[in-house]
Amino acid sequence: MKNKKYLAGKHFVHIPGPTNIPDRVLRAMDKQIIDHRGPEFSEMAVRIIDNLKKVVKTKNHLIIYPASGTGAWESAIANTLSPGDKVLVYETGHFSNLWIDVARKFKLEVDVIPSDWRSGAKIELIEKKLIEDKEKKIKALMMVHNETSSGVKYNIQKISQKIQDLKHPCLLMVDTVSSLASSNFENDEWKVDVMVGGSQKGLMLPPGIAFNTVSPKALEKYRSSTLPKYFWDWEMMIENNKNGFFPYTPAVNLMFGLEEAMKILNEEGLDNVFSRHTRLANATRKAVEGWGLEIFCNCVESYSDSCTTIFSPKGIDPDHLRSVILNEFNISLGMGLSKIKGKVFRIGHLGDLNEVSLIGVLGGIEMGLSKVGYKIKKSGTQEAINYLAH
Numbered sequence: 110m111k112n113k114k115y116l117a118g119k120h121f122v123h124i125p126g127p128t129n130i131p132d133r134v135l136r137a138m139d140k141q142i143i144d145h146r147g148p149e150f151s152e153m154a155v156r157i158i159d160n161l162k163k164v165v166k167t168k169n170h171l172i173i174y175p176a177s178g179t180g181a182w183e184s185a186i187a188n189t190l191s192p193g194d195k196v197l198v199y200e201t202g203h204f205s206n207l208w209i210d211v212a213r214k215f216k217l218e219v220d221v222i223p224s225d226w227r228s229g230a231k232i233e234l235i236e237k238k239l240i241e242d243k244e245k246k247i248k249a250l251m252m253v254h255n256e257t258s259s260g261v262k263y264n265i266q267k268i269s270q271k272i273q274d275l276k277h278p279c280l281l282m283v284d285t286v287s288s289l290a291s292s293n294f295e296n297d298e299w300k301v302d303v304m305v306g307g308s309q310k311g312l313m314l315p316p317g318i319a320f321n322t323v324s325p326k327a328l329e330k331y332r333s334s335t336l337p338k339y340f341w342d343w344e345m346m347i348e349n350n351k352n353g354f355f356p357y358t359p360a361v362n363l364m365f366g367l368e369e370a371m372k373i374l375n376e377e378g379l380d381n382v383f384s385r386h387t388r389l390a391n392a393t394r395k396a397v398e399g400w401g402l403e404i405f406c407n408c409v410e411s412y413s414d415s416c417t418t419i420f421s422p423k424g425i426d427p428d429h430l431r432s433v434i435l436n437e438f439n440i441s442l443g444m445g446l447s448k449i450k451g452k453v454f455r456i457g458h459l460g461d462l463n464e465v466s467l468i469g470v471l472g473g474i475e476m477g478l479s480k481v482g483y484k485i486k487k488s489g490t491q492e493a494i495n496y497l498a499h
């Protein structure tokens with residue numbers, strides 16, 4: 110490394126969140142604070158909640174917290190459950206496991222469906238657990254929609270259908286932090302009771318706000334839940350939100366940014382946003398195949414639209430590869446998390462990006478692979494270009 114204090118050109122943020130923030134969103138936040146109990150704020154908050162409900166496709170309550178996604182995990186649990194309640198969690202990877210940690214801290218009984226993280230949802234395993242649960246002890250199924258550590262997307266619609274078919278009364282809680290505004294998510298159609306979302310991924314905002322949706326069924330559970338809650342308390346939020354207010358100080362300037370981000374999503378059209386993500390994700394995988402590397406997700410229909418996790422070539426430390434790519438080409442890539450740390454690296458391809466920026470990133474990775482001594486047989490970048498040029 111030449112120890113440069115300044116790297117010329119744009120810094121490419123391609124960790125799977127936080128993501129690039131569009132200039133328009135940055136400008137929208139660069140404003141003097143306003144009174145969060147005044148009319149300008151309350152009118153904006155009402156508009157924002159209405160618009161965000163369209164992104165999430167819900168008519169249920171939508172709650173906005175000044176928090177990171179982790180807070181919305183905790184809120185989903187604290188608002189609906191009581192100590193000793195049983196929850197079922199599908200182990201999707203690093204993020205499901207953190208959510209499990211939250212549940213255990215709250216003294217819930219956590220039944221985990223273990224998995225290899227790689228092969229998508231085995232719905233029959235969920236089905237078996239629900240059928241065995243004759244006494245309906247399982248109060249909630251916690252699912253991650255898009256597992257950011259593995260680059261695997263889970264079919265929430267099918268899982269929800271299974272719960273309906275079996276007439277199991279459990280709540281369906283879904284973490285959409287890295288799929289929101291990148292992959293289609295239909296809160297109401299898929300009968301999701303509680304959605305957990307965050308600002309810093311597909312929504313193209315800085316970290317700092319988090320979301321829950323609350324179905325009528327979840328609200329009913331709230332009434333009998335005895336876990337303590339104050340900051341996360343839904344009722345207090347819902348009451349205040351009716352008039353565009355919050356029980357405590359909201360993240361005002363992030364809300365300016367959120368309104369602008371939703372304008373941007375609206376101008377592109379949500380369906381176009383989703384198909385752009387799918388296309389860029391496909392191009393990324395063409396590149397990986399071209400380089401002759403292995404994609405961590407081994408189930409094609411479960412490929413993520415937001416991020417791709419890739420095994421580092423034999424003998425090459427992925428964190429060394431990432432540091433070469435950062436220092437030489439000014440690109441940040443994601444590291445392997447928990448049990449796959451030191452085995453994989455991750456490319457985030459979500460948020461504000463297009464074909465040209467993706468090709469830049471893939472080119473940088475290709476150069477980095479050469480620099481660390483990997484013999485590239487075929488230009489993956491060229492494969493991605495070929496794909497995107499059609």
Ligand SMILES: *Cc1c(COP(=O)(O)O)cnc(C)c1O
Nearest residue numbers: 177178179204255257286287307
């Ligand atoms: C990023 C992320 C989170 C939340 O993380 P925070 O750091 O608390 O914002 C949760 N779940 C998934 C799937 C994520 O990708």
